[in-house]
Amino acid sequence: MSLIYNIGHLVGIQPSGVLRVQGAAQGQTGVLEHAWLSIEDGRIAAFGPMASCPKMAGQAGQDGSVMPDPDRASVDARGGMVMPGFCDSHTHVVYAGSRDGEFLDKINGLSYEEIAARGGGILNSADRLRQTPERGLYRQSLVRVKEMMKKGTVALEIKSGYGLSPEAELKMLRVIRRIRETVPAAVKSTFLGAHAVGRGYTHAEYVQMVIDLLPEAAPLADFVDVFCDDGFFTVEDTERILEAARGLLTPKIHANELAVSGGVQVGVRHGALSVDHLERTTDAEIEALKGSKTMPTMLPGSSFFLGLPYGRAKDYIQAGLGVALASDYNPGSSPSGDMRFVMAQGCIKMRLTPVEAFNAVTLNSAYAMGLSDRYGSITVGKKAALILTEPGWDLTRVAYQYQTPFIRKVYL
Ligand code: NIG
Numbered sequence: 001m002s003l004i005y006n007i008g009h010l011v012g013i014q015p016s017g018v019l020r021v022q023g024a025a026q027g028q029t030g031v032l033e034h035a036w037l038s039i040e041d042g043r044i045a046a047f048g049p050m051a052s053c054p055k056m057a058g059q060a061g062q063d064g065s066v067m068p069d070p071d072r073a074s075v076d077a078r079g080g081m082v083m084p085g086f087c088d089s090h091t092h093v094v095y096a097g098s099r100d101g102e103f104l105d106k107i108n109g110l111s112y113e114e115i116a117a118r119g120g121g122i123l124n125s126a127d128r129l130r131q132t133p134e135r136g137l138y139r140q141s142l143v144r145v146k147e148m149m150k151k152g153t154v155a156l157e158i159k160s161g162y163g164l165s166p167e168a169e170l171k172m173l174r175v176i177r178r179i180r181e182t183v184p185a186a187v188k189s190t191f192l193g194a195h196a197v198g199r200g201y202t203h204a205e206y207v208q209m210v211i212d213l214l215p216e217a218a219p220l221a222d223f224v225d226v227f228c229d230d231g232f233f234t235v236e237d238t239e240r241i242l243e244a245a246r247g248l249l250t251p252k253i254h255a256n257e258l259a260v261s262g263g264v265q266v267g268v269r270h271g272a273l274s275v276d277h278l279e280r281t282t283d284a285e286i287e288a289l290k291g292s293k294t295m296p297t298m299l300p301g302s303s304f305f306l307g308l309p310y311g312r313a314k315d316y317i318q319a320g321l322g323v324a325l326a327s328d329y330n331p332g333s334s335p336s337g338d339m340r341f342v343m344a345q346g347c348i349k350m351r352l353t354p355v356e357a358f359n360a361v362t363l364n365s366a367y368a369m370g371l372s373d374r375y376g377s378i379t380v381g382k383k384a385a386l387i388l389t390e391p392g393w394d395l396t397r398v399a400y401q402y403q404t405p406f407i408r409k410v411y412l
């Protein structure tokens with residue numbers, strides 16, 4: 001059992017059973033000032049106001065729920081904030097090398113589509129990945145995941161999609177599994193065979209290859225994804241792949257990054273857990289999402305890096321939906337897994353309130369990878385996957401003063 005006391009703000013308190021927040025509820029979260037929190041077997045055991053703190057009283061807590069324990073390891077938060085760690089429901093952190101060469105093309109004015117059309121982009125990463133032994137791929141990727149954990153990420157999803165052949169896609173999925181087995185953060189795995197058409201295949205052959213690979217990929221993955229967008233995969237391709245994946249893997253779809261693609265609607269029809277990107281959306285997408293279990297997920301890091309419009313998060317929330325934000329950490333459109341920067345962009349560029357952005361990078365993002373029963377809020381019984389900040393921080397300042405180091409310790 002351990003105890004954190006003298007917490008300035010304990011932020012993100014939710015009753016148990018709340019798996020996502022939508023509409024007006026996205027703008028609210030439970031906050032306790034001058035609080036304590038106890039941890040047992042890696043889970044949140046109890047919390048309350050300092051007046052009832054078991055350690056400070058030196059006796060049973062006034063609420064009787066926490067007994068004094070001589071073995072208790074206690075941490076004085078010195079007025080720091082405690083919040084649930086960041087949940088990042090959309091990343092491509094398993095990749096080989098980098099694409100810094102294309103960075104110059106981009107600076108010189110080429111668009112994402114133009115770079116891809118010249119054989120750069122995803123195909124460039126696929127070439128590098130195939131030349132990299134599995135062990136090296138694991139090592140490089142682990143460095144990135146450790147960097148993310150240091151910055152407060154406690155749960156993340158990782159996609160395949162830089163293999164683009166049966167062998168290389170399975171290699172990626174094995175690397176993701178090994179990362180999952182190694183790190184204390186929760187890791188979910190997504191089979192994104194349909195990320196781009198691999199070299200040596202026609203479009204139709206490639207879609208068939210992805211479908212044929214599903215039975216072998218499914219045991220290594222939790223989800224299936226398709227890049228349903230202009231120049232990549234069509235709604236019909238997506239439909240076929242999701243039909244074939246039915247009963248094997250739940251969909252999470254890349255949609256509406258480059259064009260209004262129809263990806264949102266096909267995802268919702270197939271019970272997708274999330275539809276992601278949404279830089280280009282009309283009211284029809286918002287309508288399609290109403291009443292569904294699908295979490296619209298926006299990736300401001302790729303809007304920032306590619307100069308795309310930011311998703312209309314505010315309109316989704318005003319329509320009564322919930323919104324998640326994720327990093328999209330990948331070498332081509334978002335070479336950063338910094339969820340604090342994602343949260344700040346949610347506020348600065350998407351006009352979310354700090355609480356709306358906070359819920360988007362914690363509870364709703366946990367929902368978007370099927371983890372919100374265990375992650376994403378301060379709730380008794382959930383994993384004690386927490387950020388303890390330096391003294392004096394609150395949610396608004398985390399987003400506002402978005403580059404000043406604020407983390408004192410990440411609990412995993
Ligand atoms: O989510 N849009 C598709 N996939 C990634 C980018 C992949 C890449 O360029 O390497 C994304 O932005």
Ligand code: FE
Pocket residue numbers: 090091092254328330
């Ligand atoms: Fe992505």
